[in-house]
Amino acid sequence: MDTEQRQFLDDILSGMRSGRITRRTFLERATLLGLTSTSALSLLEACGGSASGANTLVWQSENDTSNTYGKLTEAFNTTVGKKNNIAVVWRQGPNSTDDLLTRYTTTLRARGTSIDILSLDVVYPAQFAANAWIQPLDKFWTPEERKNYLQSPLQACTYQGKLWAAPFRTDIGLLYYRSDLLSHPPKTWEELSNVARTLQPQTKYGFVWQGAQYEGLVCNFAEVLHSYGGAVLDTKDPTNIKVNDARGRAALSTMVNWVGTISPDAVITYQEQQSLDVFKSGDALFMRNWPFAIAISNDAKQSRIPRQFEIGALPAGDKEGTGHSTIGGWNLAINAFLPEERARAAWEFIKYMLSPEAQKIAALKATFTVTLASIYGDADVLKQHPEFARFKPILEQSQPRPVSPKYTAVSNAIQKHIFRALKHQVTPVEALANLETELNNIINPR
Structure with missing residues (x-):
């Protein structure tokens, strides 16, 4: 979502809140931005009718053919987001990771803020950190809280002693x-x-x-x-x-x-x-x-x-x-150029994506090898995907590729x-x- 598209989204949200456009017109215009009907409806639900408006964020993900990310965004918008006056727009990623990287570098070299939350391939947190394109997460996520998550993906997101992205899902050989x-x-x-x-x-x-x-x-x-x-x-x-x-x-x-x-x-x-x-x-x-x-x-x-x-x-x-095993996977990072209020709102979404609820949905719906360790002993997950019991010890011994900017x-x-x-x-x-x-x-x- 470029700057003009972001402005267009803000305009139609403002129009919806003020009563200048109808619900139907909002949905029609939202689809012009590439939003699915599900994403547009969840955004509308999160924004509600508040005159003050919601803090609207854009999450650029990798390509997700299972639509799990759409479901998770909707769940956030109608629960945590609605409570905290935050609305997240999920933007589906391109098929090619190289195309996604180009999209990021074009935006961030210009210090753009049209993307708030970035999905990063496991090999890129150090590179983005060295370029000062993403924010360290240490002030949001304490070392004590991280103990419940797989350590190798966290290691891959650590550069010069700081954590630059939150591991959402991993992958293993x-x-x-x-x-x-x-x-x-x-x-x-x-x-x-x-x-x-x-x-x-x-x-x-x-x-x-x-x-x-x-x-x-x-x-x-x-x-x-x-x-x-x-x-x-x-x-x-x-x-x-x-x-x-x-x-x-x-x-x-x-x-x-x-x-x-x-x-x-x-x-x-x-x-x-x-x-x-x-x-x-x-x-x-x-x-x-x-x-x-x-x-x-x-x-x-x-x-x-x-x-x-x-x-x-x-x-x-x-x-x-x-x-x-060498790990793959995708991690969630926050644009370094966001003002403090939007950065904190972005963390609320990432925190939800790390929650037991969201991690379990991802494991059940898309068979994602998520990073919350307790998922690999969850009875519902093991019933549907018994191979998860064998994944955990392999994940615990996994190692990242070379971490380098x-x-x-x-x-x-x-x-x-x-x-x-x-x-x-x-x-x-x-x-x-x-x-x-x-x-x-x-x-x-x-």
């Missing part, structure tokens, strides 16, 4: 395995490779994952790296580059050795959908993917293996280690050098040395 062919998941990558080689004749491939040169490769590499106890950047000092050490070399060598053995040569072209296509066709013993693949793989209309697989934690680097450049460098190793253009040793050099140039320029 999972290991899918054929339960009709083996009784339990492997505990280490070595065990996975050995089992895959033994049982591969019964499928077609042993293990499929995301090896193409894109953001998914960063997630896959980070998971293997973390499983060996390594890291791209030091979590306490993100200017300290750690990837080029024995743990990094062990992780990358493991991945390189999969290509053309337990994984198809074409795995270096695979993203999430290609991996899923192979697995649900019954052609792979193991798959690394996100939770969205559970429902599809269990749908007999789309899959040859419904109820013939299970999910588990990703393997560890060795028997003494622990597997770690220069994340886009960091990610591109990781993709480039890891991909070259997977293609056997360079050795793992050479790839990590080159990656270390490029990351130093990005993070610590002279």
Whole structure:
């Protein structure tokens, strides 16, 4: 919603309150802004007939095809919002995260306030904080209150000791395995490779994952790296580059050795959908993917293996280690350029989205892996989505991708050098040395 659209919204709300336009005219004009009838009605309900008017906020979300965000906005507007004289307009996000990022940067570079509440991909809070585009939330949300939420998503939203966004929902890498062919998941990558080689004749491939040169490769590499106890950047000092050490070399060598053995040569072209296509066709013993693949793989209309697989934690680097999923997810932040009153109103909405009520609605309606830890033991959620019981311990061991205000450049460098190793253009040793050099140039320029 740009500045002109925001002014148009304020005008029709003012007209509705003063009696200058009818309810029907308000709804007709609201749809011109792209509001759904549900959003417009909830906005109208929240504004009521008060002469003083409601504090109207715009929430720009990522793309939500389930309309869960519309339902949650409506629930807020008719309860907490109505009580506090706050009305939130939900703006559906574009299909592409890159398009959403462009929308944000265009608005915030101009110090615009046409968006009050921003949904941020998990990798962007540090970048937005470094640009002074979002407000720290520490004055609204105490450390004591945060203890009830998953810690890894909070870590991903923390930069220079401050919390810059509130994690609403997260995502985790999972290991899918054929339960009709083996009784339990492997505990280490070595065990996975050995089992895959033994049982591969019964499928077609042993293990499929995301090896193409894109953001998914960063997630896959980070998971293997973390499983060996390594890291791209030091979590306490993100200017300290750690990837080029024995743990990094062990992780990358493991991945390189999969290509053309337990994984198809074409795995270096695979993203999430290609991996899923192979697995649900019954052609792979193991798959690394996100939770969205559970429902599809269990749908007999789309899959040859419904109820013939299970999910588990990703393997560890060795028997003494622990597997770690990389987190995805979306977080709620407040525009840094808002006046104090609007910022506090924005926090009221975010606080509602973090509430047990809203988190439970999101889990039940959209199967979102939300961040309130108690949801994973909720009887209603477990009845409808029993897999949530298995998610909690995996989520508790999950880790974020490198937290950096220069994340886009960091990610591109990781993709480039890891991909070259997977293609056997360079050795793992050479790839990590080159990656270390490029990351130093990005993070610590002279």
